[in-house]
Amino acid sequence: MKVTIKDVAEEAKVATSTVSRVLSNSPRISDETKKIVHEAIKKLNYKPNAIARSLANNKTRILGVVLPSEAQDLLTNPFFINAMKGMSMYAQSKNYYITYAFSNDQENEEEHIKEITHNNLVDGVVLLRAREYDESIRYLKEIKFPFVVIGRPENTDGVLWVDNDNFQAMYNVVNRLIKKGHEKIGMVGAIKDWSMSKDRLKGYKMALEINGIKYDEKLTRCQDEFTEENGYEASKELIKDNKITAVVTTDDLLAIGAIKAINEENMKNIAVVGFNNSQLGQYQSPTLTTVDINAEKLGYHATRLLIDNLEDDDSDNNRHYIVDTVFVERESFV
Amino acid sequence: MKVTIKDVAEEAKVATSTVSRVLSNSPRISDETKKIVHEAIKKLNYKPNAIARSLANNKTRILGVVLPSEAQDLLTNPFFINAMKGMSMYAQSKNYYITYAFSNDQENEEEHIKEITHNNLVDGVVLLRAREYDESIRYLKEIKFPFVVIGRPENTDGVLWVDNDNFQAMYNVVNRLIKKGHEKIGMVGAIKDWSMSKDRLKGYKMALEINGIKYDEKLTRCQDEFTEENGYEASKELIKDNKITAVVTTDDLLAIGAIKAINEENMKNIAVVGFNNSQLGQYQSPTLTTVDINAEKLGYHATRLLIDNLEDDDSDNNRHYIVDTVFVERESFV
DNA sequence: TTGTAGGCGTTATCAC
C-alpha cells in the first residue's frame, strides 16, 4: 500500500505536522526529532504525494510548454528538440516538471492554453515563438498567468522573454562578409512579420551602412516559408539578375537552396551563410557556414526566468535574457 | 478569484455533488438540473481543478516519458521527436498530459523513474528503448507500475510494448536486393545486444537462406555506435576485402558512412540501404535508400496501449503492437 | 519545539 505522511508520523511517534515540518526543513524543530523522522522516512521509503502537496499549497511545480502549430519543421529544425532539452535541464535542477503539448493548429493551441491555465495543472507556461500579433500572449497577460516567451514579443511590457540578439548576429555575419571583400550581398529571409526577420534585416542594413555600402532593396528577398525551394528560387534570381557575390539567409534550409542554385550556375565563389546550425549543413557541398543560435541555452534560460519569477516576486529586474550566437565557419564562406 | 465547484453549486442552487455528477455525466440526473448546471458552469467559466480531482480519485491523467540517457543522437535521429509527437497525439485525444524528462545518465534515469512512480505524479510510464538487460523495466515490473516500452524487451511477459517487425523489415530489404541480382551483400550494424540489432541480423540471414545464398560471417560488421565514421570504416573493409555489391545497414548514419566509402572507392554500383529515414539521407549523393520505421506511429500506439490498459484492466489481449515499416527507395538502390 | 484541527477542490458513499 501507499505510504503516507501519517504512516511516517506513526512510525516516528510524532504528529503529521512534525513530519511535514521536517520535510520542508522548518527551522524550529529539534535535531533529535529531525533524525528520528528521517529514519522513519527512509525505513518506509516514503515520498510525499506530489498531488496532495500541490493541492495544499496551490502550486504544482509543473510547467506547460506549448509547441507552436507552425512547427511543421519540428524535424528539420534542431531548434525545438534542443530548446526542449534546455528547458528540461533547468526545470529538473529546480525540481520542476514539464508537460509538452504539440498543437495541431492555432485554435487547438489557444484552447490548450486556456485549459492548463484554468485547471490549475501548471504554474507557468513557456511559449516557443513570437508571432507578430500573438493571441496567446495577449490572453496570458490578460488573465495574469505567469509565462515566458522564447523569441522577443512585439510588446515586451511586463513579459518575460529570451532571445538571441538577431540584429547583432546578422550584423556580424554581413560585416565579416564585407571584411572579406564582398560588396554585393544578397539576403534571403522568410515570414517578414516575425521580429526575428525584422531584426536580422535591420542588422543586414546596418552592417552595409556602417561600411559605406548603399542598401539596395533589390538584393533582398522575403519568402513565405523556410524551405529549400524558397531559398533556391530567390537565390537563383539574385544570382542571375543582380550579380551578387554572397548571400545571407535566415535559415539553413534557405541557405541549402541557395547552395543548390549556386552549384547549378557554377558560381563557386559566391559565399553562403545560413542560420540554426542544422545537421544538414555539414552534408552540403560546399559545407554550409551558419550561425548557431544556441537553442538549448534559449530553453534553459527561458525556464530559468520563469521559475525564478515564480519563486520570488521581487525579481523584476530579471525579465529577459539574450543568448549569444556562434558563427560556424565552413566551406561556403568564401 | 478561482471559481470552484462550490461557486457553480451556489449559482445553480444545487449541491456540489450534483455538479460533480453533471461533470462526470452520471446517468441518474434530470435533464432539467443538467441544463441549469451547465449554464452555471458556462456563466462562471468554470474548469474543474485537475489537481483536486487527481487527489480524489488517485489518478492524474499524466504520463511520464523517459528519454534514454543514450540519446545523444536526439538531434540527428528523427525518431525521438517523431515518437514524442505521436505520443502527444493519442494522449491529447484521451485528455492525458505527458511530462518528458531528458536524463543525463542511466543513474539519473532510474532515479527519475523512482521518483515519479512514488510521488503519485503519473499514472504510467513510457520507456523509449529496450536495452538488453533493463534495470528500469525490471524495477517497474517489480513495483507493478503501469508502463509501456517502445522496442521489444528481452522478456515480454506481462509487459506492454510496441515495435517494428525488425526481422521482417530487414528480410524484405535483403530480399529486394537479391531480386535485383545482388549476392554478395554486406551488413553493417551497431550495438549487437539490442533486440533490434539481433532481429535485423536474423532477417538478413533468413533472406539469404531462403534465396539459397550461403551466409558468410565475414560480410557482417557490428560496430559500437551508430555513427558515420563507424559506417565508413566497416564499409571500406567490406568493399576492399570482400568485393560486396551491396551493403545494408541498421541506421542512416552508418549508411551515409558507407556511401562515403563507396564514393571514395569509386564503386558507383554498390547499393546502400539505411534505416530511419532521416532527412540527411535525401542530401547524399546518391540519395539514400532507407527504411522508414514510422516513429510517430510507434509513439502513438505506445500511449494507446498504455492508456487503454490504464482505463480498463481486462484488456489483456492488447499487450503489444507491431508498426509497419516503409521501404523508401532512392538512388542508392542500384 | 510539537500537536490539533481545519482547509485545499474534488469524488464517492451514504442517506433521503
Add this chain to the structure above:
DNA sequence: GTGATAACGCCTACAA
C-alpha cells in the same frame, strides 16, 4: 434524482 459528508494526503495557523 439529489443533498450532506467523509475521504484523498498534505500544509499551516493556532494552541499548548
